[in-house]
Amino acid sequence: MSDIKNLTPKENEIYQLLKTVMDPEVNVNIVDLGLIYEIEYNEEQKTIKVIMTLSTRGCPLGDTILQNVQVVLEANHTGYKAVVELTWEPQWTPEMITEDGRMAIEGF
Amino acid sequence: MQAGLSTKNAPSPSVVVPHFIFGAVSFLIASIVMLIVAPDLVLHYHLNAKLLALTHVFVLGFITMVIFGALYQLIPVVMEVKLYSEKLAKTTFYLFGSGLIILVISFWNATFDNSQNWYWFWLSGSMILVAVMFFVFNTLKTASKTERKDIGNLFIVTAIVYLFLTVLLGFLMVIDLAVPFMPVSVLNLLKIHFSLGLAGWFLMLVIGVSSKLMPMFLIIHKLPEKLLGYSFYLLNAGLVCFVSAYYFYPASWLLMISSLMILAGVGLYLWFNYYAFRHRFRKNLDVGMKITAMAFILFAFILVLGIFAVINPDFTGAYQTRITMAFGASLIPGFLTAIILGQTYKTFPFIIWLQRYQSKVGKQKIPLPHELYSDQLAKIHYRTYIIAFILLMAGLLFAWIWVIRVAAIFFVITALLYNYNVFKIVLHKQKIIQQ
Numbered sequence: 001m002s003d004i005k006n007l008t009p010k011e012n013e014i015y016q017l018l019k020t021v022m023d024p025e026v027n028v029n030i031v032d033l034g035l036i037y038e039i040e041y042n043e044e045q046k047t048i049k050v051i052m053t054l055s056t057r058g059c060p061l062g063d064t065i066l067q068n069v070q071v072v073l074e075a076n077h078t079g080y081k082a083v084v085e086l087t088w089e090p091q092w093t094p095e096m097i098t099e100d101g102r103m104a105i106e107g108f
Numbered sequence: 109m110q111a112g113l114s115t116k117n118a119p120s121p122s123v124v125v126p127h128f129i130f131g132a133v134s135f136l137i138a139s140i141v142m143l144i145v146a147p148d149l150v151l152h153y154h155l156n157a158k159l160l161a162l163t164h165v166f167v168l169g170f171i172t173m174v175i176f177g178a179l180y181q182l183i184p185v186v187m188e189v190k191l192y193s194e195k196l197a198k199t200t201f202y203l204f205g206s207g208l209i210i211l212v213i214s215f216w217n218a219t220f221d222n223s224q225n226w227y228w229f230w231l232s233g234s235m236i237l238v239a240v241m242f243f244v245f246n247t248l249k250t251a252s253k254t255e256r257k258d259i260g261n262l263f264i265v266t267a268i269v270y271l272f273l274t275v276l277l278g279f280l281m282v283i284d285l286a287v288p289f290m291p292v293s294v295l296n297l298l299k300i301h302f303s304l305g306l307a308g309w310f311l312m313l314v315i316g317v318s319s320k321l322m323p324m325f326l327i328i329h330k331l332p333e334k335l336l337g338y339s340f341y342l343l344n345a346g347l348v349c350f351v352s353a354y355y356f357y358p359a360s361w362l363l364m365i366s367s368l369m370i371l372a373g374v375g376l377y378l379w380f381n382y383y384a385f386r387h388r389f390r391k392n393l394d395v396g397m398k399i400t401a402m403a404f405i406l407f408a409f410i411l412v413l414g415i416f417a418v419i420n421p422d423f424t425g426a427y428q429t430r431i432t433m434a435f436g437a438s439l440i441p442g443f444l445t446a447i448i449l450g451q452t453y454k455t456f457p458f459i460i461w462l463q464r465y466q467s468k469v470g471k472q473k474i475p476l477p478h479e480l481y482s483d484q485l486a487k488i489h490y491r492t493y494i495i496a497f498i499l500l501m502a503g504l505l506f507a508w509i510w511v512i513r514v515a516a517i518f519f520v521i522t523a524l525l526y527n528y529n530v531f532k533i534v535l536h537k538q539k540i541i542q543q
Contacts, residue, residue, distance in 0.1 A: 021470065022476075024461070024476050025458075025477070027476060027478075055324070056323050057256075058185050058186045058187075058256075058320070060118070060185050060458055061462075064462065064469050067469055067470065068470035069470070070470070071470030075470070075471070092329075094328070094329060094389040097389070105327065105389065105390050105391075106390075106391055
């Protein structure tokens with residue numbers, strides 16, 4: 001697994017792809033919200049694994065977002081199986097939001 | 109199933125949606141009734157049949173009905189458990205709704221004298237009491253399965269217990285009016301009923317639910333939950349003391365101490381909210397949160413009226429009844445109505461959106477939940493509501509019937525726009541956006 005600071009070029013491509021997945025409540029993508037923790041692209045086993053979190057436990061849209069990640073990954077990587085794992089460690093904080101995410105939330 | 113994921117715990121929309129429809133229609137009916145009964149709202153007696161009819165449409169038909177629907181959705185989400193019984197929830201809805209219609213008609217036609225026929229009161233009271241017992245059983249049974257014990261959940265569960273006590277007392281009061289058996293005046297019983305309902309059921313519920321939703325909607329972490337802990341003890345101690353005093357020993361010093369405890373509890377909750385709004389990451393508020401924020405600003409005004417209503421200072425003299433009326437109105441068509449209007453836009457569209465689009469997420473371009481209603485109309489009724497509220501307060505405080513009538517017209521406009529949006533959400537047809 002690679003955390004988001006040490007991604008391979010292929011994993012970085014996936015990271016960019018995940019910017020198409022939005023949190024429907026705040027209308028900001030999950031990458032800029034800082035919800036993606038780790039990505040693993042395994043060419044031999046044909047799997048893509050994403051470890052991510054949500055901004056709050058009990059988020060009513062939680063599994064819709066996870067489902068969205070899985071669908072987007074599999075639709076863009078034919079023949080690959082996407083595994084999306086939810087973690088609460090480390091706990092998400094607003095400091096994890098990127099500069100682009102901050103600007104989107106503040107409406108700039 | 110991964111811990112913390114809650115959509116799979118959510119009940120089917122057929123459980124939740126009818127509550128929002130009934131609530132929205134009740135709000136419109138209550139607004140029209142307010143227009144008709146405006147002259148009755150300045151009368152100086154408490155067993156006022158038309159006022160009681162209006163209050164129960166507002167409190168049970170609109171506010172409580174929407175809360176029931178929202179709690180069926182919210183309890184499984186925040187407590188991460190499935191609703192105990194959807195069938196029981198649907199039975200509760202029909203029993204509660206039909207009981208309420210009979211009760212409101214009974215109030216409307218009541219004379220409260222020796223010729224009063226109590227049969228319909230007893231029937232409707234029994235139906236509502238049984239419905240509330242079903243609701244309490246269903247929600248507490250659901251809550252008992254949760255592993256998440258926190259202050260927000262404690263507030264929600266406590267509020268549900270107070271709901272039962274409020275309705276039970278209401279039912280006993282109807283019996284007591286026909287066959288007196290309680291050693292307390294009707295006026296004091298009304299005050300106990302009112303306090304249990306407003307401070308016990310509604311206020312505790314608002315505190316519990318807002319502590320859960322604010323982090324999501326405002327993007328904020330590490331809220332000072334200790335404040336809520338102290339608030340919980342103060343509110344409960346104050347309320348139990350207040351109610352016991354009115355029943356057993358209505359000495360003014362005891363009522364004063366218990367009122368101060370309640371006010372201190374409310375103050376701590378407002379401090380908690382102030383902290384949340386100050387430290388929120390999401391600075392731009394959408395229309396749902398703007399209406400909610402306005403509700404909390406109203407709270408400052410309510411506190412002032414509440415203090416005057418409770419301590420009854422000499423200089424208020426003949427205005428005391430008007431102040432008490434305005435205090436009640438500032439809570440029911442005021443604070444609670446504003447909260448329901450605002451939070452409808454934060455919860456209801458998601459329920460319909462999930463039903464219509466969950467299977468399409470990620471595969472096709474779909475509308476966002478807030479695109480299911482007219483944001484423009486919501487912004488307009490945010491303004492008409494503020495005008496309605498200000499006029500209602502002025503009309504009640506100065507006993508100006510025509511001002512109350514104009515306020516009621518603005519309430520009707522608000523309710524029509526709100527109903528339009530609720531039905532627009534309910535009737536939303538799946539729409540795939542062409543790329």
